[in-house]
Amino acid sequence: MSDALINSLVAAVEARPDDLTLRLHLAEMLVAAGRGAEAIGHAAAILAREPGDAAARGLMTRALGGVPPEPEKPQAAPAVSDAEAAPRAGFDWAAMEEQFGDSVPPRFARADGQPDPVRGHDDRAFDVERSVVTLADVGGMADVKKRLEVSFLAPLRNPQLRTLFGKSLRGGMLLYGPPGCGKTFLARAVAGEMGAAFLSLSITDVLHMWIGSSERNLHDLFESARGHAPCVLFLDEIDALGHKRSQLQSSMRTVVNQLLTELDGVDGGNDGVFVLAATNAPWDVDAALRRPGRLDRTVLVLPPDGPARAAILEYHLRDRPVAGIDLAAVAAATEHYSGADLAHLCETAAEYAMRDSIATGEVRMINQADMLAAAREVRPSTDAWFSTARNVAMFANESGEYDDLAAYLKKRRIR
Template sequence: MSDALINSLAAAVEARPDDLTLRLHLAEMLVAAGRGAEAIGHAAQILAREPGNTTAQQLMSRALGGPAPVVPQSGPEEETPPATVPASDAGSADLGAGKPGAGKPVDWAAMEEQFGDVVPPRFARGDGEPDPVRGTEDRVFDVERPPVTLADVGGMTDVKKRLEVSFLGPLRNPKMRSLFGKSLRGGLLLYGPPGCGKTFLARAVAGEMGASFISLSITDVLNMWIGSSERNLHDLFESARGHSPCVLFLDEIDALGHKRSQLQSSMRTVVNQLLTELDGVDGGNDGVFVLAATNAPWDVDSALRRPGRLDRTVLVLPPDRPARAAILEYHLRDRPVAGIDLDAVAAATEHHSGADLAHLCETAAEYAMRDSIASGEIRMINQADMLAAAKEVRPSTDAWFSTARNVAMFANESGEYDDLAAYLKKRKIR
C-alpha cells in the first residue's frame, strides 16, 4: 500500500473531517497496510457518529486483531431504500463493504471525481492525452479589459516613456515596427516601495492599448502536487497567448521567481518553467507583454532579468507633488468636502505612497463622520481634517528605502540600481 496515497488521504480527511466516507476509506487502507493502531481512531470517530455503521464495526474488529463480526443479511423487505444513499456517494459507499477481497470493485473514477480537489489522480497524463478526470476542457482565468488608461496615472513620466518606446509605440505603428524589425513582445520589471501604483500602472497599460489583462500571483500557480505548479504556469501563459494582445502581470515576482540557489528542488522547477514560458519555447509570445512587479528586485533570480525576458527595469517611486494632489482628488471625489487646498495637503505629504494617501483620505473622513454623529448634523470634510490626518498617517515608504539603501550602496556593481542610488542621494539617504 502506498504511503504517499495514505498520507494524501489523511490530509484530505484533516481538511474534511465530517466526510465519513472518506474517513472510512482511509481506515480501510490503514488496516490493509498493517497500521491498525491508526485505523482504530478513525473507525471510532465514525462509530461515534454512526453507531450502526457495519463497515466501521468490521474495520474496528480487524484493526484490533479479531475476526470481522458477522452481519446478518437483510431480507428484501428490510433493505435500505435507495433514497438513503445519495447518488453522488453511491460509488464510494460500498468501498469497505464485506470482507477483504469480497466487496464490490472500487470505482476509482468516481473517487477521483469526488475528491479530485484534495487527492491527486492515480495516473499522470501523457503528452497529447486528455486528463482522465478533468477531460479536455480549458482552464478558465480572469481575463479583463481594464477601463483605465495611462492618462489616469498621476506622475510616473519616466515609466510612461519607457512603456511607449518598448511596447505601446510599436503597437500603434505596425509599419514602423515591421521596418525596424521590432518584435511585439517584451518584459518590464517594475520595482519600488509598496503602495506606489505598480498594479494600477499595469492595468492602465492594458487599457491604453485596448488589450486583455491577466494578473498572476503566486497563489494562482503553486500547488502541493508535483508538476501541477508548472502546469498552472503553462496554462496561464497559454491563456495570455490566446487573448493577445495581452498584458500578463506577474505580481510579487520575487516570490514566484526567487533566486534558485536559495530554493528547494521543487520550487526550482517552477522557476525553470517560468523561464521557459518567458522565452516562448512552446508557443510564440508575440502580442504578449509581460509586466512584473516586486518590492524586492534583489531577490529575483538573475536569469529572469537577462535580455529577452524581463530585460528592462523601472523604479516606481512615491508620487511627486502634482501626482499626490491628483491622487488625493481621486479619493475625495465621492466624499462630502469643502474648502480643501489639495496643493497644500500634497505639500504636507512628501514621501507618502498612493496607498498612504488613500488611507489619509479615509482618516479625514472618519474625523468628519465622528463629529457629524456626535452633533447630529452633517459636517463636510475640511482642510483641518486633511492636515490632521496628514500628521497621523506617516509615510510607509521609509522602511523600504532603509533596506534599499544597503543594496544601492553595497550590491550595485552592475549599475542596475543607479536610478535608486540617484534618488537616495537626492533625498540624502546615505
Template sequence: MSDALIDSLTAAVQARPDDLPLRLHLAELLVAAGRGAEAIEHAAQVLSREPGNEAARGLMASALAPPKAAEQTGPAPSVGPAPSAGPSGADPAAGRPAAQAGGVDWAAMEQEFGDVVPPRFAKAGDEPEPVTGHADRSFDVERSTVTLADVGGMAEVKKRLEVSFLGPLRNPKLRSLFGKSLRGGLLLYGPPGCGKTFLARAVAGEMGAAFISLSITDVLNMWIGSSEKNLHDLFESARGHAPCVLFLDEIDALGHKRSQLNSSAMRTVVNQLLTELDGVQGGNEGVFVLAATNAPWDVDGALRRPGRLDRTVLVLPPDAPARASIIEYHLRDRPVAGVDLTAVAAATENFSGADLAHLCETAAEYAMRDSIATGEIRMINQSDMLNAAREVRPSTDAWFTTARNVAMFANQSGEYDDLAAYLKKRKSR
C-alpha cells in the same frame, strides 16, 4: 379513450393537485390514449412526492417506451424481470441494452427530470466531486477599462512604456522596419502602494489588450508538478488571447534567487518560469510580460537576462501634482469644503498612493467623529486633512532605508542607477 373523460380528470387534478391516486389514474388514461408525453409529467409529480411508488414508476416506463412497446405493456405495467436479451445483449422489443432491466433507463430519466424528481441516491457529505480534467483558465482573462491617462504623474515610467510596448504596437510598419518584436518583459519595482498593479492594468487598457494577473496563489500547489503545470497553463492562456498583458505580481515570490532556496520544488518553479518567458514551447509574440516587486534584489538574476525581464523601471511615490490628483480622487464622493489640495499635497511628501487613500479615510473619521459628538453634520475641511497628514506616516520610509543599502553596496552592474540618483536627489532636499 374518451378525450372528454381525460379533460374532466385533468380539471379535477388541477383543482386537487395533491390527490396522487387521481393523478395516477389520469396518467393511466393518458398512456392508454397514446399521450405519453403528458403522462410523464403526472408520473413525475407523483415520484417527486413518493420516490418509491411502483405504479408511478411503471407508468413512467410505459410513457417513455416506443408506441408499440407501450401498447403491449398496457396502461400500468409492473416493474418486473427483464425480458431475455438477444445475442447482441439488447432487448429485441425495445432496442435497449439488457443492463437496463425492465426497459427503464433510470439514469436518463434522472437526468431529464432532475428538476422535478429527486435523485435516486444521495451523495455522502465528504464524497469528492469527480475530476473531469484540468479546468480552462480563460476565466482569469480580463479587459481593463483604465488607461495611462488615469495614472497621475509617472512621466518617466510612461515614456519607457511608450518606447517598449505601446509605440511598436501602434506603428506596425515602423516596427517591421526596425525589427522590433512584440514580445518583451518589463520589471516594475519600487516601494509598496505606489501603483504598480494599477499601472499594469492601464497598459492593458491603453493597448486594448487582454489582461491576466498572476499571483503566487494561482501557481503554487502541494502536488509535485502541479505548480509547473499551473504556470504553463497561465502562459498558454495569455498566448491564446494575444495581444495580452501578463502581470506577474510579487515576482520575487515566484522567481526568488535559486541560490537562496532550500526547496527543490521551488527551484523547478523558477526553472519553469524561465522556460515560459523564453517561449520555448510556445511563441510569446504579442504577450507582454509585466512583473512587479518590492524587492528586486531578491529576484533570480536569470529572470532579468536580456530577452526576459530585461527592462527595469523604478516606480516612485507620486510627485506633488500626482498626490493632489490622488487626494481629489479619494475625496470625490465625500462631503468636502475648503480643502486646499496643493497645501495638502505639499504636506504629504513621500506618501504612496495607498498612504494618501488612508489619509483621506482618517480625515473623514475626524469629521464624522465631530458630527456624532455635536449632533450636527459637518464637512471635511482643511484642518481635518492636515491633522490626518500629521498622524499618518509615509510607509515608504522603511523601503527606502533598505533600498539605500542596495544602491550603495550592491550596484556594481549599474542596474540600480536610477534608484541611486533618486536617493541622492531626495537627500539634498
C-alpha cells in the same frame, strides 16, 4: 481483492498524479477486481501522456470488455501480450476519448511533441479582464510612461516601423519600488492603452501542494495569455514566485525553472504577450529572470509627485462630503507618501469629521483642518523601504541596474 489496498493506491495516485507506473498498477488491480469502469479513467490518463504505451492500450481494451480480466498476481503488474495490446478491430477510440475525456487530468505537455491547445478560458477560470483605465488616468510617472511607450506601445501602434526595425511584439519589464505606489494600477493602464486583455498572476495562483502541479498551473496561465494575445500578463510579487534559486528548496527551484521556460516561449509563442512584473524587492529576484529576452528592462516606480498626489487625493475624496480643501496645500504636506498612504489619509480625515458629527449631533463636511491633522497622524510608509534600498544602491550596484534608485536617493539626500 482488498478494497483497502485499492483505496490506498487511489490515495497514492492522487498524491503523485504524474507517476504513470503507479497509475497503471492501480488500473490493473481495478480490472482484476471487476471495476473496469474506474480503470478506464486511469488508462485514459496514461494514454494522454504516452499514446504509444502498449500496456495501457491493452488495459483499456480489457477494461472495456474486450478481454476477460486476468487472474491476480501478487507482485508487479502482469505482462501484456501483443494480442492484448492491439485494439479491437473497428473499435471507435475517438468516441471513447470523447466519452471519458473529462476523467483525464490537465496535461503539462503532449507526448507527441505538439503544443497543448489553449484551455485557459475553457477548463480553468482565469480572470482575463479588459481594462478600462489608460495611462491618462495615471498621475505623474512621466519617466515610466516614456519607457513603456518606447518598449511596448509605440511598436504596437506602428506595425510598418516595427517590421522595418525588426522589433518583436514580445518582451518583459520589471517594475520595482516601494509598496503602494501604483505598480498594479500602471499595469492595468498599459493593458487599457493597448486595448489588450489583462491577466494578473500571483503566487497563490500557481503554488500547489502536489509535486508538478505548480509547474502545470504556471504553464496553463501562460497558455491562457497566449490564447488571448495581445495580452498584458502581470506577475505580481515576482520576488516570491521567482526568488533566487540558490536560496530555495528543490521543489521551488523547479517552479522558477518553469517560469524561465515560459518567459522564453515555445517556438516564438509569446508574440503579443507583454509581461510586466512587479516587486518591492528586486534584489531577491533570480538573476536569470532579468536576462535579455525575459524581464530585461527595469523601471523604478517612485512615490507620486506633487500633481499626482493632488490627483490621488481628489480621487479618494470624490464621493465624500468636502468643503474648503486646498488640494495643493495637502499635496505639499504629504511629500514621499505612497498612493496607499494618501488613501489612508483621506479615510482618517473622514473619521475626524464623522466623529465630530456624532459628538455634536450636526453633520459637517470634511475640511482642510481634518486633512492636515490626518497628514500629521499618517506617516509615509515608503521611508522603511528606502532605508533598505539605500544599502542595495550603495553596496550592490556594481552592474549599474540601480542607478535610477541611487540618483533618487542622492536627490533626497538619503545616505
